[in-house]
Amino acid sequence: MTDFSYRDGELYAEEVPLQQIAAEHGTPAFVYSRAHIERQYKEYASALADQPGLICYAVKANSNLAVLNLLARLGAGFDIVSGGELERVLAAGGDPSRIVFSGVGKTAAEMQRALEVGVHCFNVESAAELERLAHVAESCGVVAPVSLRVNPDVDAQTHPYISTGLKENKFGVAIDQAPEVYASAAASPHLQVIGVDCHIGSQLTELAPFLDALDRVLLLVDALAESGINLKHIDLGGGLGVRYRSENPPAIGDLVAAVRDKISARGLQLVLEPGRSIVANAGVLLTKVEFLKRTEAHNFAIVDAAMNDNLRPALYQAWQDIVPLVPGHGQPELWDIVGPVCETGDFLGKNRELALEQGQLLAMLSAGAYGFTMSSNYNSRPRAVEILVDGNAVHVVRPRESFEDLVRGEQPLP
Numbered sequence: 001m002t003d004f005s006y007r008d009g010e011l012y013a014e015e016v017p018l019q020q021i022a023a024e025h026g027t028p029a030f031v032y033s034r035a036h037i038e039r040q041y042k043e044y045a046s047a048l049a050d051q052p053g054l055i056c057y058a059v060k061a062n063s064n065l066a067v068l069n070l071l072a073r074l075g076a077g078f079d080i081v082s083g084g085e086l087e088r089v090l091a092a093g094g095d096p097s098r099i100v101f102s103g104v105g106k107t108a109a110e111m112q113r114a115l116e117v118g119v120h121c122f123n124v125e126s127a128a129e130l131e132r133l134a135h136v137a138e139s140c141g142v143v144a145p146v147s148l149r150v151n152p153d154v155d156a157q158t159h160p161y162i163s164t165g166l167k168e169n170k171f172g173v174a175i176d177q178a179p180e181v182y183a184s185a186a187a188s189p190h191l192q193v194i195g196v197d198c199h200i201g202s203q204l205t206e207l208a209p210f211l212d213a214l215d216r217v218l219l220l221v222d223a224l225a226e227s228g229i230n231l232k233h234i235d236l237g238g239g240l241g242v243r244y245r246s247e248n249p250p251a252i253g254d255l256v257a258a259v260r261d262k263i264s265a266r267g268l269q270l271v272l273e274p275g276r277s278i279v280a281n282a283g284v285l286l287t288k289v290e291f292l293k294r295t296e297a298h299n300f301a302i303v304d305a306a307m308n309d310n311l312r313p314a315l316y317q318a319w320q321d322i323v324p325l326v327p328g329h330g331q332p333e334l335w336d337i338v339g340p341v342c343e344t345g346d347f348l349g350k351n352r353e354l355a356l357e358q359g360q361l362l363a364m365l366s367a368g369a370y371g372f373t374m375s376s377n378y379n380s381r382p383r384a385v386e387i388l389v390d391g392n393a394v395h396v397v398r399p400r401e402s403f404e405d406l407v408r409g410e411q412p413l414p
């Protein structure tokens with residue numbers, strides 16, 4: 001994580017010591033590096049420089065308006081999965097004509113709004129959704145641009161909860177049923193078929209599953225062309241993994257080069273939907289040790305961040321590094337780093353070798369993706385502040401929720 005580095009024994013975000021941010025803004029706090037987000041996006045942009053297509057950042061990874069605005073200014077498109085994400089992209093200045101709308105359960109109201117603002121296309125995930133979209137388009141008097149998300153039945157070799165391209169997953173139309181669904185889309189006067197989409201999972205650390213899925217989708221593209229349905233683009237989804245611990249995911253450039261090689265002869269535009277690989281290592285979660293508690297079985301460090309701030313360890317047994325902002329003085333021991341939430345599953349890390357003391361500040365690394373966006377108010381805990389560092393500048397891009405925020409708008413019975 002080059003944008004978060006130790007200098008003189010202290011952890012910095014770009015040019016700012018994280019201790020200073022914790023002192024001024026409190027903990028828990030998500031801190032993002034602008035430079036990191038820009039660099040990752042530009043790596044995709046330069047890999048795709050001579051290739052017509054779109055980089056549609058997956059908003060679910062980190063939907064902070066400042067992050068979206070930064071990406072919009074760099075020319076990004078967006079992959080959204082809800083009406084809420086659509087409004088966030090619009091509020092951040094994103095270009096609707098660069099939005100792809102994914103998700104298995106789009107409501108009629110969400111479809112209508114997306115048609116009103118003119119999204120690039122709907123990634124349709126079932127025959128029933130296609131039918132609904134045709135009705136909504138007809139009632140709005142417009143033609144809806146459609147790309148079918150197909151499920152290629154490929155094992156992405158990732159955690160089962162974030163694998164999406166197997167036939168037992170709920171996502172997409174089974175690839176062998178796709179020709180039939182395409183035929184009905186092509187026959188509708190309210191739909192315009194423009195592409196094909198597939199997304200096989202997240203945190204992929206090998207090229208093979210991407211290319212395997214691509215091969216299967218290209219067979220479909222060719223079969224459709226033979227039946228007179230000519231597609232303009234192929235959307236390969238997101239999913240490129242990052243290093244949390246010792247993973248070695250393919251470089252962005254290598255992934256794009258391998259894909260381009262396979263699609264170049266067909267003159268297709270390439271759409272990608274990266275999320276994690278742009279923002280994961282652009283963020284850390286700062287937290288403070290509230291108490292140390294030694295029991296017969298474990299040493300617990302109870303910190304002020306919890307599963308409501310970062311659900312990934314509880315949900316996927318995900319491992320993210322936890323480091324001190326300034327190294328502790330004592331002997332390192334093994335600690336379970338746990339939060340204040342009343343759940344045994346509320347942990348940020350287990351068996352971490354650290355020299356800890358009460359009041360010490362820690363950073364959970366690689367927390368820029370699926371951190372704040374999966375956070376909740378469970379146990380009526382206010383959500384953390386989000387901060388973006390840009391060189392020397394520190395911007396609070398979403399204030400910490402207050403206890404008052406947590407009760408606003410709710411009414412006791414009259």
Ligand SMILES: Cc1ncc(COP(=O)(O)O)c(C=O)c1O
Nearest residue numbers: 058199202238239273274275276
């Ligand atoms: C349809 C779709 N596109 C893109 C992404 C982004 O994935 P990642 O953050 O792994 O790049 C996801 C999440 O897995 C997704 O479901």
Ligand SMILES: N[C@@H](CCCC[NH3+])C(=O)O
Nearest residue numbers: 060162202203312369370
């Ligand atoms: N939320 C997941 C990724 C899921 C991607 C959404 N399809 C994670 O934190 O790793």
